[in-house]
Amino acid sequence: MDTPIARTWLLGLCGSLRRESYSRAVLDGLAPMLPVGTMLDSHDLRLPLYDEDEDGPATPAPVRAFRETIAACDGLLIVTPEYNHGIPGVLKNALDWASRPYGACVLIGKPALIITTSPGFVGGARAQAQANETLLSCQARIVTGPQVVIGNIAEKIRDGRLVDEPTLRFAAAAIDRLLVACRETHRPDPV
Numbered sequence: 503m504d505t506p507i508a509r510t511w512l513l514g515l516c517g518s519l520r521r522e523s524y525s526r527a528v529l530d531g532l533a534p535m536l537p538v539g540t541m542l543d544s545h546d547l548r549l550p551l552y553d554e555d556e557d558g559p560a561t562p563a564p565v566r567a568f569r570e571t572i573a574a575c576d577g578l579l580i581v582t583p584e585y586n587h588g589i590p591g592v593l594k595n596a597l598d599w600a601s602r603p604y605g606a607c608v609l610i611g612k613p614a615l616i617i618t619t620s621p622g623f624v625g626g627a628r629a630q631a632q633a634n635e636t637l638l639s640c641q642a643r644i645v646t647g648p649q650v651v652i653g654n655i656a657e658k659i660r661d662g663r664l665v666d667e668p669t670l671r672f673a674a675a676a677i678d679r680l681l682v683a684c685r686e687t688h689r690p691d692p693v
């Protein structure tokens with residue numbers, strides 16, 4: 503009998519909307535390296551601006567779809583640049599929508615790996631810290647271990663993809679930890 507291949511669905515969230523985004527190139531460079539049975543889809547973060555008056559019965563359809571997609575995926579792979587020493591408003595806005603309803607949001611317990619990028623030396627380390635804080639407050643299951651902060655990103659991209667081998671290997675090790683968290687999250691509690 504063939505051994506069934508476990509399917510793991512990662513949802514990629516890119517903190518940049520820029521057409522030639524380096525962060526998007528990181529997602530595109532990592533996709534072919536994923537283990538067999540792992541899928542990576544991305545969700546566009548062009549959502550309306552968060553408005554608590556619109557959150558409830560009138561929640562905009564794109565936001566509902568976003569929340570449902572997060573609920574359905576096994577884990578989040580967030581790749582983002584740093585803007586002004588923090589995460590871009592686009593990503594914060596999306597996480598704010600995802601964080602509600604309070605106490606029952608789709609991020610609770612959701613495995614999440616954060617990768618930050620920068621053309622500068624520091625690799626978006628400050629955005630990494632801020633994304634950690636936000637996801638912690640949402641009770642996401644943040645992947646721990648060495649943080650993936652990718653500096654000098656412009657030199658590591660070719661034809662719209664991350665190609666730098668040491669960086670790919672380092673990020674792949676973190677994705678392995680994300681996949682372990684995804685499996686553990688689905689595993690039934692021992693009796």
Ligand SMILES: Cc1cc2nc3c(=O)[nH]c(=O)nc-3n(C[C@H](O)[C@H](O)[C@H](O)COP(=O)(O)O)c2cc1C
Binds near residue numbers: 519523585587620622
């Ligand atoms: C509004 C703005 C603020 C920025 N602030 C920072 C910063 O604080 N730290 C940093 O390393 N790069 C900063 N940058 C440079 C970005 O890292 C660079 O534009 C990067 O290419 C954006 O990511 P992307 O290629 O994925 O779009 C900033 C860029 C913009 C547009």
